[in-house]
Amino acid sequence: MKKAYLTIDDSPSTGFEEKLSFLLDKKIPAIWFCNGCKLKERSVVNAIKTNHIIGNHGFSHKHFSEMTYDEAVKEILDTDGLIEAAYKEVCVKRPIKLFRFPYGDTGGDLLTERLQVFLEKEGFVSGNFEHITYDWWFERVDVFWTFACNDWIFKSGPNEDFKDLNDILRFIEEPNHELGGSLVRGDSNEIICLHDHDANTEQFFKIIEKIISVGVEFISP
Numbered sequence: 001m002k003k004a005y006l007t008i009d010d011s012p013s014t015g016f017e018e019k020l021s022f023l024l025d026k027k028i029p030a031i032w033f034c035n036g037c038k039l040k041e042r043s044v045v046n047a048i049k050t051n052h053i054i055g056n057h058g059f060s061h062k063h064f065s066e067m068t069y070d071e072a073v074k075e076i077l078d079t080d081g082l083i084e085a086a087y088k089e090v091c092v093k094r095p096i097k098l099f100r101f102p103y104g105d106t107g108g109d110l111l112t113e114r115l116q117v118f119l120e121k122e123g124f125v126s127g128n129f130e131h132i133t134y135d136w137w138f139e140r141v142d143v144f145w146t147f148a149c150n151d152w153i154f155k156s157g158p159n160e161d162f163k164d165l166n167d168i169l170r171f172i173e174e175p176n177h178e179l180g181g182s183l184v185r186g187d188s189n190e191i192i193c194l195h196d197h198d199a200n201t202e203q204f205f206k207i208i209e210k211i212i213s214v215g216v217e218f219i220s221p
């Protein structure tokens, strides 16, 4: 049986509480990578109180390769201040500092190296993800993923490969991917990337149910 860590990006959306309740019902732990601009509008304390992890996904969800170093640092620190405040609000000790770059854009040639050093200095860690055995996987300070569900199409619109939910559900049970991991093949654990957007709540439920139906067990990071 495949094991997977669930990571959810672009939180907290208007559907955040509904998604959280769904996962709690199913006893699925998750890491929610939040944008500072959304944390200003909506609280994530119910996730913290129920042992879900809040990670940092930058403030405004911009490409880090298009920023100066100072802008990038501000994106990270401003968001982190809001995350710290949320943990303090409910008197829970923050268990781990995790960061994920929007679009997987680590900062391009100019910033990647400096930002890895900065994140490490700030106490961010790569996470306790065990048994990721893909040859292309390497340790870094930010959190990447091994399996992207391509569910951003519900926000950005369909593309050539993913037109609708059915394409995503088929992709989940497809054993041969040119890039990334497979949920039905090999024995590596997976880090699954899903999104918390305003208009994808129903699809989110169906995708999680599909992942469970192909035999994946969600585990705690």
Ligand SMILES: [Zn+2]
Pocket (backbone or CB within 6 Å): 009, 010, 057, 061, 101, 102, 103
């Ligand atoms: Zn994102």
